[in-house]
Amino acid sequence: MLRNVAAGDLSPDAALEKLKYFAYEPVEDFARVDHHRALRTGFPEVIWGLDKTPEQIIKIFQAMSAYPCVMATRIAPEVYAQLQQHLELHYYEQAQICATTTLPSVPRYPGQIGIITAGTADLPVAEEAAVTANLCGFKVQRLWDVGVAGIHRLLNNRDIIAQSQVLIVVAGMEGALGSVVTGLADVPVIAVPTSVGYGASFNGLAPLLTMLNSCATGMGVVNIDNGFGAAMLAGQILRTGEKLKDLQLSEPN
Known part of the structure; x- marks a missing residue:
């Protein structure tokens, strides 16, 4: 294939x-290991650590x-303690990402999540969502503990939205915050239900x-506790916006 490209029989894009x-x-x-995932999707493969042994x-x-x-x-944390004996890694404990x-x-x-x-x-x-997005090259703005039980906390920080x-x-x-934020926003909202709750929250099924x-x-909604998936989807949305901008600039007037 490389010889065909060098000979001009195959274009680099093809x-x-x-x-x-x-x-x-x-x-x-x-x-x-899928080495070409970044070529196909824009992001490299990420290791799912749960249920794998430290050796794997x-x-x-x-x-x-x-x-x-x-x-x-x-x-x-106990798995990271074993990994760091063999690898030079940085650990983000609350996100459980290394x-x-x-x-x-x-x-x-460009853009902000x-x-x-x-x-x-x-x-x-x-x-998990924030660290994933940061490591993938996106700017993140955090706003914590602004649930509907005290809705004024969210309304006082509408600038972040x-x-x-x-x-x-x-x-x-009950997961109501997603609907409230979506009703205030003019951008895509990705809702992540968590397994936090008791009784009829059913480990995240209710939200x-x-x-x-x-x-x-x-x-849009991702699966229960899927902060990683939400971050990757948000990143794809921002990257698609950049592609559309580039397409608009390349089109003749």
């Missing part, structure tokens, strides 16, 4: 399209060592159903 689905690397008999996580990190930033989610780099001081992409929580107990899921291009709303219990049944338009 070769890139073929390479997007070309390679993965087996890691013993338990994993296949270490070997996957080593297989991905050439990447500028490799991250793993759902890493408990990565080969620190959080960038300057965002790689606003992340809002209903309560302090929602912070682990919200921090106004300044953000995408919003992530993290809420447990999930509340968010899915919302009458506020412009809100």
Whole structure:
């Protein structure tokens, strides 16, 4: 393929399209690292730490060592203690994320992701979203503990809603905050139900159903406790906005 490109028989763009689905690397008999995911989707593969052994996580990190930033989610403190004996990692305990780099001081992409929580107990899921977005190169603005039980706390911070291009709303219990924020915002809202609550919250099922049944338009919903997925979706929304801007600038008047 490279010889065909060099000879002019295949364009670089056509070769890139073929390479997007070309390679993965087996890691013993338990994993296949998808090295070309960043080419296809814009973001590299991320290691799901839960239910993997520390030894498996270490070997996957080593297989991905050439990447500028490799991250793993759902890493408990005791697992990180074992990983750091073999790898040089940075750990974000509340988010339960470890990565080969620190959080960038300057965002790689324009735009801001606003992340809002209903309560302090929602912070682990919200921090998973925030750290994921930061490591992927996005600016994040946090607004914690502004749930509907004291709605004035949210209304007093409407500037964060106004300044953000995408919003992530993290809420447990009955999950009403997503609808409230969506009713105030003119940007996409990604609602994340959490398993925080008791009784009829059913470990996050109640807020999930509340968010899915919302009458506020412009809100999408990810799965229970899925802060990582919300951050990746928010990032794709911002990147798509940039693509549309570039397309508009390239089109003739």
